[in-house]
Structures are given as C-alpha cells and as structure tokens.
Amino acid sequence: MSAYDIIIAGAGPVGCTLAERCATQLNWKVLLIDKRGHLAGNCHDRPHENGVLIHQYGPHYFRTNNKQLLDYLSQFTEWVPGNYFVTSYAKGEYFPFPINLLTLAQFFKKDSLTPDEALALLAEKREPIENPKNSEEFVLSRVGREMYETFYLGYTLKQWDMHPRDLATSVCGRIPVRLNTDCRYVDHEFQCTPKEGFTALFTKMTNHPNIEIRLNTDYKTISDEAPVKVYTGPVDEYFDYCYGKLPWRSLAFDFKAVDQEFVQPNVQINYSNDYDYTRTVEIKHVTRQEHPQTVISYEYPKAEGDPYYPIPTADSQQLYERYKQLAEQETEQHEVYFCGRLAEYKYFNTDEVLEHALSTFERIKNKHGH
Numbered sequence: 001m002s003a004y005d006i007i008i009a010g011a012g013p014v015g016c017t018l019a020e021r022c023a024t025q026l027n028w029k030v031l032l033i034d035k036r037g038h039l040a041g042n043c044h045d046r047p048h049e050n051g052v053l054i055h056q057y058g059p060h061y062f063r064t065n066n067k068q069l070l071d072y073l074s075q076f077t078e079w080v081p082g083n084y085f086v087t088s089y090a091k092g093e094y095f096p097f098p099i100n101l102l103t104l105a106q107f108f109k110k111d112s113l114t115p116d117e118a119l120a121l122l123a124e125k126r127e128p129i130e131n132p133k134n135s136e137e138f139v140l141s142r143v144g145r146e147m148y149e150t151f152y153l154g155y156t157l158k159q160w161d162m163h164p165r166d167l168a169t170s171v172c173g174r175i176p177v178r179l180n181t182d183c184r185y186v187d188h189e190f191q192c193t194p195k196e197g198f199t200a201l202f203t204k205m206t207n208h209p210n211i212e213i214r215l216n217t218d219y220k221t222i223s224d225e226a227p228v229k230v231y232t233g234p235v236d237e238y239f240d241y242c243y244g245k246l247p248w249r250s251l252a253f254d255f256k257a258v259d260q261e262f263v264q265p266n267v268q269i270n271y272s273n274d275y276d277y278t279r280t281v282e283i284k285h286v287t288r289q290e291h292p293q294t295v296i297s298y299e300y301p302k303a304e305g306d307p308y309y310p311i312p313t314a315d316s317q318q319l320y321e322r323y324k325q326l327a328e329q330e331t332e333q334h335e336v337y338f339c340g341r342l343a344e345y346k347y348f349n350t351d352e353v354l355e356h357a358l359s360t361f362e363r364i365k366n367k368h369g370h
C-alpha cells in the first residue's frame with residue numbers, strides 16, 4: 001500500500017487545484033511537491049524587501065469568462081477589481097494599448113474619431129491579407145504597416161528573438177484591436193485580482209489535512225509511489241529530451257524599489273522601440289496595496305533560464321506532438337496525467353490552465369475515484 005493516493009509534481013495553479021479537488025472530493029491522501037521553494041508556480045507573488053507585494057514572475061492579470069471558475073476560486077479568496085491598463089511608449093509619447101479609438105486619434109493626430117471614421121481610416125491602412133498565416137500578416141491585416149512597425153515589430157523581436165512572420169497568428173493575436181474607447185488590456189467579462197495575492201489564494205486552497213506539501217523537491221528525486229500521478233513540469237524534461245529540447249523563452253526580472261508612492265500612471269508600459277527591456281510593471285496599481293513606497297519591474301527576454309513561454313511555431317508544435325504521444329502512452333500505461341502550460345506546451349493563461357486542471361480532475365475521478 002502506498003502512503004499516498006496521488007502524487008502531484010508542481011505546485012502551480014494546476015497542481016494546487018488538483019490537490020484540493022482530490023483531497024476534498026475524493027478524500028485522497030495527496031503528496032504535492034515543487035522543485036521551487038514556494039507555492040503558486042509562475043503566479044507566485046511575495047513582498048519585496050520594502051514590503052511592497054510584487055509578482056515574482058511577471059505581471060499576472062487574472063481574467064476569465066467562466067463564472068463557475070470564478071465561484072470555485074472565490075472559496076479561497078476575496079477579489080479586488082482588475083486595474084489592467086497598459087500604455088505603449090513610442091515616438092516620445094504614451095499611447096493607450098491595445099489599439100482603440102483613442103490610440104488611433106492620437107497616432108494619426110485627429111481630435112477624435114468615431115467608430116465609422118476609424119473603420120474608414122483602418123480600411124485605408126490595412127493590408128489586404130485574407131487569411132493571415134503568421135503574426136506579421138495578422139497585424140498588417142488589422143492595422144497596417146505604420147502601427148505594426150511602431151507597436152508590434154520591435155516588441156516582438158525583443159520578446160521572442162524572432163520575427164513576427166515566424167510566429168503563429170495567436171501570438172500577436174492575443175492583443176485585441178477595438179473600435180471603442182475601452183482601454184483595458186483584455187476583453188474578459190471578469191477581471192479581478194486575489195485580494196491578498198495569488199500565493200495566499202493557493203496556500204489557502206492547499207491547506208488541508210489530506211495534503212502534504214514538499215517544496216524544494218524535484219519529482220525525479222522522490223522514491224514515494226502512488227497509483228496516480230500528475231506532472232505539471234515541462235513535458236520534454238519528463239522524457240529526458242529524448243526527441244530533443246522543445247524551445248522555451250525565458251525572462252530576467254530586475255526589481256527596483258522607489259521611495260515614492262507611485263512612479264507610473266498605470267501598471268504596465270510597453271517599449272517596442274526603446275531599451276533592452278520590453279516592459280516596466282508597477283504591480284501596485286493592480287494589487288491596490290497601500291504603501292508609501294513602490295517597486296518597478298523591468299523585463300528582459302532571454303533564451304536561457306526557467307521555461308516561461310512555449311514558442312508557438314510550426315516546428316515546435318510538430319515536436320510537441322511527438323512528446324504528446326509519449327505523454328498519452330504514459331497516462332495509459334502508468335497513470336501519469338500531464339496538465340498545464342509546461343506539460344501541454346501551450347501559451348495558456350491562468351484561467352485556461354485552471355479549466356484544464358478541473359477537467360483533468362474529472363478524468364481522474366471517473367477512472368479512479370471509486
């Protein structure tokens with residue numbers, strides 16, 4: 001008999017959610033491990049030395065259209081309303097971003113624009129590409145070359161060290177273009193941030209007598225056994241890179257404390273054509289923490305380091321499909337379930353991985369939960 005009913009590798013959003021579901025709904029004994037020294041995976045937040053809450057792995061703007069998911073998470077946290085406003089710095093000016101009526105008016109030096117005027121303007125600017133096949137074609141077909149070169153090209157080259165024409169449409173397609181004056185970064189119906197932070201949320205979620213947590217522990221080093229396992233780390237690493245390494249993009253974060261209440265007018269400023277960093281983030285706008293000081297984070301994209309972004313190209317997708325087949329065999333033969341941004345090699349947002357975690361729980365429950 002094993003001491004645990006399930007072992008979960010990775011205590012990010014996916015691992016914590018599966019641990020909570022198995023512990024409370026199946027009354028299973030859960031071993032939840034993470035090779036890092038904290039919970040919440042890349043959603044981890046913590047106080048900086050000056051006490052200001054920071055997002056350690058980049059800004060996390062929680063948003064979802066799924067009311068059920070929001071209700072589920074609301075068992076573990078209260079929320080503060082999302083305050084997700086981004087500007088893009090270009091040609092010495094700050095533009096509201098994503099591109100909307102205000103951006104268009106400012107960019108093309110008009111006093112104001114109605115939706116119809118903007119449509120006519122964009123019709124002149126857009127390149128006639130019917131079925132865009134990559135991020136460059138996607139943006140050119142939406143807003144034309146001038147705005148592509150001002151807001152997207154430099155940022156994308158920095159972020160990915162790749163040309164937008166080599167990246168799937170879904171990369172730049174994450175950013176909406178709006179014919180209204182809505183300046184929020186994303187479109188989702190529910191935009192809110194855990195009141196005490198993500199780490200507090202996932203700590204509360206996993207605070208259960210059936211859940212044992214072991215931090216600073218790599219899955220590869222444990223000798224414990226269980227009839228069911230979940231793996232949320234990088235899928236290529238699990239299989240010892242047998243088909244070669246999947247490409248991942250990483251980031252370095254430079255956090256600078258500043259002795260004033262706020263530095264930026266809004267949480268995020270994107271720099272497409274200036275500096276080595278892509279964006280500066282003052283997450284205090286989002287956490288709404290009251291504190292006399294602040295912290296600004298500078299993001300420097302890099303090739304080496306923790307795997308933060310799967311790189312959506314045709315080649316990497318093909319390579320992933322081979323690992324996916326191995327993962328499916330592993331599930332069938334050894335009851336190891338692969339779930340999450342790293343394990344499924346997909347550019348998922350947090351709400352999307354949480355939905356996957358909940359559907360993986362249903363699979364596990366249906367097969368083993370008797």
Ligand code: FAD
Nearest residue numbers: 010012013014035041042058060061219233340341349350
């Ligand atoms: P992760 O959060 O990556 O957690 C996986 C965990 O597994 C990690 O803690 C890791 O240490 C652990 N692990 C890996 N291998 C092993 C092993 N061998 N043994 C033990 N443990 C292991 N989402 C949003 O919704 N809004 C945003 O604004 C947003 N911004 C983002 C900004 C950045 C810079 C990044 C990188 C991501 C952002 N995301 C955002 C996405 C969000 O971080 C992910 O969707 C989410 O964290 C994925 O959860 P996960 O559990 O799949 O993986």
Ligand code: UDP
Nearest residue numbers: 088151152153155156159171172174175270
């Ligand atoms: N992007 C851009 N200019 C910007 C912001 C984003 O070209 O000012 C492109 C870039 O390729 C980026 C992608 O759109 O990687 C997705 O941006 P998002 O802000 O959603 O990225 P994330 O928050 O996931 O890093």
